[in-house]
Amino acid sequence: MIKPDAVADGNSGAILKMIEEAGFRIVALKLTSLSEERAGQFYEVHKERPFYNDLKRYMSSGRIMAAVLEKENAVADFRKLIGATNPAQAEEGTIRKKFAKSIEANAVHGSDSDENAQLEGSFFFSGLEMYA
Numbered sequence: 001m002i003k004p005d006a007v008a009d010g011n012s013g014a015i016l017k018m019i020e021e022a023g024f025r026i027v028a029l030k031l032t033s034l035s036e037e038r039a040g041q042f043y044e045v046h047k048e049r050p051f052y053n054d055l056k057r058y059m060s061s062g063r064i065m066a067a068v069l070e071k072e073n074a075v076a077d078f079r080k081l082i083g084a085t086n087p088a089q090a091e092e093g094t095i096r097k098k099f100a101k102s103i104e105a106n107a108v109h110g111s112d113s114d115e116n117a118q119l120e121g122s123f124f125f126s127g128l129e130m131y132a
């Protein structure tokens, strides 16, 4: 997912270019937005964390771009490409190093397992949209 700060700043195209250049194939893509409630569902694993309410507000503050990506070893390679959650700790050449503004407004989200990638893909896309 490309998060609201990056979409609002006009960085979606540059981020998708980095993703494609790193060897990922985009198999589904959608510009959309999340209500606070839907954002809360997406990040439900964090509901006990102190930043949960801020995260819901931020994730529903503007348009987001949802994508399903395909590649060998996609989850691990995408986590490497996006870089550390906190951009201050993100390595040179990562998406977050280049585009993230803060630990919250950190430009992109990546699934943390194959299982969650399936669930998160289905959160945004119907089967037909993903495998067309």
Ligand SMILES: Nc1ncnc2c1ncn2[C@@H]1O[C@H](COP(=O)(O)OP(=O)(O)OP(=O)(O)O)[C@@H](O)[C@H]1O
Residues within 6 Å of the ligand: 046, 051, 055, 084, 085, 103, 104, 105, 106, 108, 109, 110, 111, 112
């Ligand atoms: N300490 C924090 N303060 C504010 N927001 C935070 C903090 N930690 C995480 N977040 C926000 O919650 C999101 C989810 O946190 P998580 O620990 O799962 O990081 P991540 O796996 O790198 O990010 P994501 O799940 O978005 O790919 C972060 O991307 C960030 O937007």
